[in-house]
Amino acid sequence: MAVGVWTLVEKSGYLSVLASSTFAASAYILIFAGALVVVTGFLGFGAIIREQKSCLSTYFCLLLVIFLVELVAGVLAHVYYQRLSDELKQHLNRTLTENYGQPRAMEITASVDRLQQDFKCCGSNSSADWQHSTYILSQEAEGRRVPDSCCKTVVTRCGQRIHPSNIYKVEGGCITKLEQFLADHLLLMGAVGIGVACLQVSCVGDQDRGCVEALGSPHLLTEISGPLHTHSPPLPYLSSLPFPLQPRMNHKVSLFPREH
Template sequence: MAHYKVEQDDWLIVYLKYLLFVFNFFFWVGGATVLAVGVWTLVEKSGYLSILASSTFAASAYILIFSGALVMVTGFLGFGAIIREDRSCLSTYFCLLLVIFLVELVAGVLAHMYYQRLSEELKQHLTRTLAENYRQPGAVDITLSVDRLQQDFKCCGSNSSADWQHSAYILSREAEGRRVPDSCCKTVVVRCGQRVHPSNIYKVEGGCITKLEQFLADHLLLMGAVGIGVACLQGRPPRKQKWWFTRLSVDLGAVSGAFCSCHHTPRPGVSSFSHSSDQKVGTLRKDQGCHLLNWSPSLLTCDVCFPQSHPPSNTESHGKRSGGR
């Protein structure tokens, strides 16, 4: 019965190792997803960042990139720790899991908070930006962002094309008679903004604010969902994972100076429960398994070691042997 129980325990450990391996794989895939969303947001959509009053949108994307990269590195560490059954690597792995959980949760919450006040910020800031900063000295980034915004979303002005009547650029000589920037035109050519007929420029109900608000809201929801979703996934590892880690720590002899009971069988390279008469008592030493007393060879690594606060007395050992027989 004892031999059968040990084999059953060995299979359980193998099962838990594979379970943790599968969890770590999905964890790594989640990190790659977070990293991809963050990079895509900055690379493809960074043209609109300069016309936003708040940097929360960009901050959320940068946090996602950082946490995604950290997840992927941690995933590789997890694979190595599982394969090698290294206690120190496993400890580092679980600590990083906690850090990543908190970082991704912060990114998701930031994205959600910014989503709540997005509409108000755009209404207050975009109209003023178009009127005061477009084509002004030192505002090259804003100018490029506004031009790209109007071309990408096929819109003109913050609320309508009439917003450009109060623009410092349109009122200046530099405009050369333009009533709207050339980027408002359906077909962009030099000084096409002099003619504001609907056949020439974009006339969109709600203007660019409505288009940009919907665009940013969709992406903020995506970033928030990815960040919080992956954080929740990482915050719920397999239930038996902690117990398996404890078993590995014991099997690797991580508790220095404790006492353990080991059982030895004559099978080559195998140490496990067999007969109670084979029991030996020794000291559990770090990375050395069971150091047996009065045993040759003196060093024997056991598959299963049960730490004890003190070595069993001769009476206890004798009782166990008698019970085994």
């Protein structure tokens, strides 16, 4: 859950420049799985304390759901990682040239500005990509050749001057930077999702045995069959057995054959 929350809160500014919502979906799924883990943990703890088999059945069903959810998040992150490079190359340049600076796409404009400032880059592949931008070719650009967010020191209309001393000139442009950033986070989310899911599978068996032992405790047996005391009078229907019953202090009944 922490990985998903961190990804969305700290890095959500770049999500609007992506063509696919898979990156955000993987983070949301991890958050959901983490919240479900918290609820399931309380349920399992209460079930063991109260020794209720029905609650334990629900607990193990929820564990299965969590396993599947985390596995899905991990697989989604891994699949998106495989096609990340192609998507960025096809979509990011189109976003910069067609959507940046448009009234209907202010969120994209803010994302691109933050992207270029955070990664110290300009354009999808280079600053030359802005030459064909709808925004740069419009009157709103006021003579800018690149957006002001390309500047090393952002001031009004600093994008009018594209000298390397004024704007970022990064080999590979923003695509290379963003691809590396997303790849690292996708690998982390995939590893967390699949790793925790596999860990749960290995732990379910131990939890199952522990819960069964808890449900088979002397207190629960006493509630079901009643306490056995050494000073209790023998029951009539037990007197005909060919061997005596010897109750122990732990409420378990031991059967010993009669010696001949």
